[in-house]
Amino acid sequence: MSDNKDKNWPSWEVFTQVKSGAPHEHAGNVHAPDSELALQNARDVYSRRNEAMSIWVVKSDQITATSPSDSGPFFEPSEDKIYRTPNYYKIKEKVKYESITK
Amino acid sequence: MSPSPNKEALLQYCLYLADNSLILGHRLSEWCGHGPILEEDIALANISLDLIGQSRLFYSYAAEVEGLNKSEDDYAYFRDARQFRNALLCEIPNGHFGTSILRQLLFSQYACLLFEKLSQSTDTKLAAIASKSLKECLYHLRHSSEWTIRLGCGTEESHSKMLEAIEAVWRYHKDLFADDHFEKEMKSSGIAPLSSSLYNEWVEKIKIVFDLASLAFPDQTFNVIGGRDGKHTEHLGYILADMQFVQRAYPGGEW
Numbered sequence: 455m456s457d458n459k460d461k462n463w464p465s466w467e468v469f470t471q472v473k474s475g476a477p478h479e480h481a482g483n484v485h486a487p488d489s490e491l492a493l494q495n496a497r498d499v500y501s502r503r504n505e506a507m508s509i510w511v512v513k514s515d516q517i518t519a520t521s522p523s524d525s526g527p528f529f530e531p532s533e534d535k536i537y538r539t540p541n542y543y544k545i546k547e548k549v550k551y552e553s554i555t556k
Numbered sequence: 557m558s559p560s561p562n563k564e565a566l567l568q569y570c571l572y573l574a575d576n577s578l579i580l581g582h583r584l585s586e587w588c589g590h591g592p593i594l595e596e597d598i599a600l601a602n603i604s605l606d607l608i609g610q611s612r613l614f615y616s617y618a619a620e621v622e623g624l625n626k627s628e629d630d631y632a633y634f635r636d637a638r639q640f641r642n643a644l645l646c647e648i649p650n651g652h653f654g655t656s657i658l659r660q661l662l663f664s665q666y667a668c669l670l671f672e673k674l675s676q677s678t679d680t681k682l683a684a685i686a687s688k689s690l691k692e693c694l695y696h697l698r699h700s701s702e703w704t705i706r707l708g709c710g711t712e713e714s715h716s717k718m719l720e721a722i723e724a725v726w727r728y729h730k731d732l733f734a735d736d737h738f739e740k741e742m743k744s745s746g747i748a749p750l751s752s753s754l755y756n757e758w759v760e761k762i763k764i765v766f767d768l769a770s771l772a773f774p775d776q777t778f779n780v781i782g783g784r785d786g787k788h789t790e791h792l793g794y795i796l797a798d799m800q801f802v803q804r805a806y807p808g809g810e811w
Contacts (some may be wrong), residue, residue, distance in 0.1 A: 463593070484595050490702055495595035495696075498602050 465514040466492040468499075470506035479508050486511075566679075567621045567742040568641065569748060571631065572738070572784060574614030576640035577689075578632055579792070580663060581607030582799055583650060592653050599699060603660070606692040613685045619679075632804035637793050639788040645728040646783075647792045649722065654707050654714070658721040660698035665761050666691040666732045668753065673749040682747065701765045708769025715770070722774055729780035733758075739784075 458464055458553040463485040467480035482498040486492035500506065536542045584604035591597025615628035624739035650656045671693060674686035707714040733755045735743075738797055765772050782788070802809060 485593060486595065487706065491706070494599065494699055494702065498599040499595055502598070502602055 466496070466511045467514050467517060468492075468496040469510040470496075470500055471508040472506060472551075474507065477505045478508065481506075484511075486534060489513075561688050562741055563621060565745075566737040566747070567618055567658075568738040569684075569742050570618035570621060572641040574611045574618060576646050576663075576667075577607040577614065578611035579640070579642045579795060580646035580659075581605070581611060582795055583646065583648075584656070584660075586639065586650055587656065596653075596682050600656070603696050603699065606689075606696070608694065610689045611687070613688070615699075617681055617685065629803065633800045634807075637788050637796055640786060640788065640792060640796070641784050642792075643728070643783040644731045644778075644780060644789055645725070647789060647795060648725065648728055649791055651719060651724050654722050655675050655721040657700050657703045657707065658718065659660050660696060661704050661765065662725065662762065663732070664693050664697040664700055665758055668697050669754040669757055669761075670749070670751065670779075673754070677747050678745075679747045704765055705769045708766075708771045718769065718771055719793040722771065725778050726774045726776050727778050731781040731783050734781040734784060735783040 464487075465483050466486055466489075466541045467483050468481045470481040470484065481496070484492055484495040484499055486495045490510060493509060496509050496511055497506075532538060581604045584600050584607065585773065587597065587600040588604070589597065593599055601775050611632070615631045618631060619626045643663075648659065650659075657762060668690065671686040673692040675683050675690055675808065677683040677686065708718050709715070733751045734795075735750045735752050739748065739750060743750045761772050
């Protein structure tokens with residue numbers, strides 16, 4: 455395993471921006487020995503038909519991510535308390551701007 | 557006011573540019589499915605496609621200049637080795653990855669310097685093709701420079717492979733700069749620079765990359781030239797046999 459790790463190039467996550475002002479979105483990943491070659495590989499793999507105008511690469515192991523087992527504690531609590539979202543509350547007919555100012 | 561160029565000279569010059577791109581593009585296409593890793597396989601195929609695209613533009617313009625209703629295919633598939641004008645560097649075998657990278661570095665640096673000048677040409681069509689091609693070649697140069705540096709400075713093995721590459725490739729580099737009389741005519745009509753005039757800057761730029769790659773700049777003085785005169789290495793015939801077989805066996809065949 456460790457032997458394998460030494461021989462394989464690290465993996466890099468690729469983010470591409472399709473037009474100026476748009477967010478960089480995750481496109482996929484590439485293998486590369488360093489960041490410059492990761493950029494080149496990303497360009498060749500994810501923008502060979504001119505799909506991007508800017509590319510970010512970041513080493514995959516530099517990303518801290520939630521794990522599937524986190525999904526309960528992380529995400530579910532917000533699902534069952536609908537009073538947390540504004541559209542839970544109905545605005546009463548009476549409460550209109552005019553009636554308040556009168 | 558520069559004299560208008562002899563049609564034959566312009567035609568032959570376009571064929572020289574087209575043949576360089578086609579033959580090197582074909583060579584690189586041989587890497588497809590054989591790259592050292594997936595990403596590099598795609599990168600080499602991309603460069604190959606860029607070069608073949610450039611050759612199509614130059615062949616189309618050659619056809620326009622010649623005015624005999626020829627197509628790109630007539631030049632690519634129905635000429636023999638002696639009629640091909642490409643520099644010898646473009647046709648030498650891929651060797652290992654380091655050899656292909658070094659060959660690409662030497663060629664791309666030449667192409668960048670040439671197309672930079674040619675994009676200012678008084679011939680607007682050549683200028684347009686050159687400025688489009690220049691962008692592609694700048695990327696090829698970046699790709700091959702970065703790899704040369706990494707292989708040169710990598711491990712003992714990668715360094716010695718680059719020394720092998722120099723051994724295999726270096727003797728052909730001077731052919732890129734061996735002006736012929738067509739090129740001299742292009743120069744005197746103000747259409748194109750002499751390749752030889754690009755040599756000093758080329759050496760400077762290549763030296764920078766070699767320095768970064770911890771590779772000694774070769775002092776080898778044995779050079780082979782003759783591509784522009786159709787005096788090719790034995791390798792070109794094999795490339796043409798592969799590339800031209802179908803069109804020669806089934807002329808005009810399409811799929």
